[in-house]
Amino acid sequence: MSRADDYRLETLAVRAGIERSQFGEHSEALYLTSSFVFRSAAQAAARFANQEPGNIYSRFTNPTVAVFEERLAALEGAECCIATSSGMAAILSCVMGLLKAGDHIVCSSGIFGATVTLFGTIMKRFGVGTTFVSGTALAGWQAAVTPATRMLYVETPSNPLTEVYDIAALGAIARKAGALLVVDNCFCTPALQRPLEFGADVVIHSATKFLDGQGRTLGGAVLGKKAVIHEGVFGFLRTAGPTLSPFNAWVILKGLETLRIRVEAQSAGALELARWLERQPGIERVYYPGLPSHPQHELAKRQQKGPGAIVSFDMKGGKDAAWRVVDATRLLSITANLGDTKTTITHPASTTHGRISAEARAAAGIGDGLLRVAVGLEHIEDIKADLARGLTK
């Protein structure tokens, strides 16, 4: 294949990164090997001394993992991609590779629960402080920046309230502060949003979600400019070892081939579901960037190619009403995962956000009546009927 940027996303998703072996296999080969052999002592020495390119050991590099990395880099428009064993391993490698004791992070409060713990508790023990900013207002971000700030970290749209953040504006704040803007692009994927085009420096993925898209494996990735990612993030990964296994890389890179059609179909289904939910009497409020009632609807239209597959809504009757909807489902999966072809339903206040205090939950806008649905690929009428049973009870 010729230069990656000659092709469009659809083509890159099925073709980028392929390097065939001497057997001429059509599908990408799976190299399940922990190490690589050298022709001679001199070649081994040259590889270790970085004088000759090539693989040494799969904690550092592996050809199957490299296909996944090249393909995802092509989709995000990134110079460099480092694959990791999970989404959290990607976030850990990003902060361990790019920050040091005394540095400071400004982070949105509406982020993945484990990220809150990683920054607020674990990184704090190593001298990296974090200020969590609630809400999408830029003034709050600006006010939280200190002379020690080296990273702005955001998920957009956020989980579970689908708040949309202005990537270009946050990028400008980061640049002025001499900090990097890191965007967790889990909810949109490059099929709907390419943060680097809007001025983000680093993109994070939990490949566990839409990139695999079929709920099979864990994986993650960190993407950005080679100068940032290769030295810092790869330097940490090859030493510390949160590396993606070649088997999981192979599963996920095959997932990438159908990414666009899955995400577009799931996003279209979610839009239809959100419009329908807004008309249901038992529901207080629907959170979905594709609805005109969403506070950042216009921003989402500018920044994203589609509103995404995640719809959240508040039930009028609080926790009892929310649990009734969950327990009346026969089709939807009651699970905390998202981004699967199978539609999932979650009650955040008692699961994903159950370990944070009631006050912190309230501050984050996560009420007891909140439900999150991650729309899969079932027929949308079947999904509606499954939810209607509990809504009308």
Ligand SMILES: *Cc1c(COP(=O)(O)O)cnc(C)c1O
């Ligand atoms: C799931 C998730 C993660 C963590 O990914 P794992 O693969 O579970 O480690 C990070 N960010 C977001 C937005 C997620 O949804």
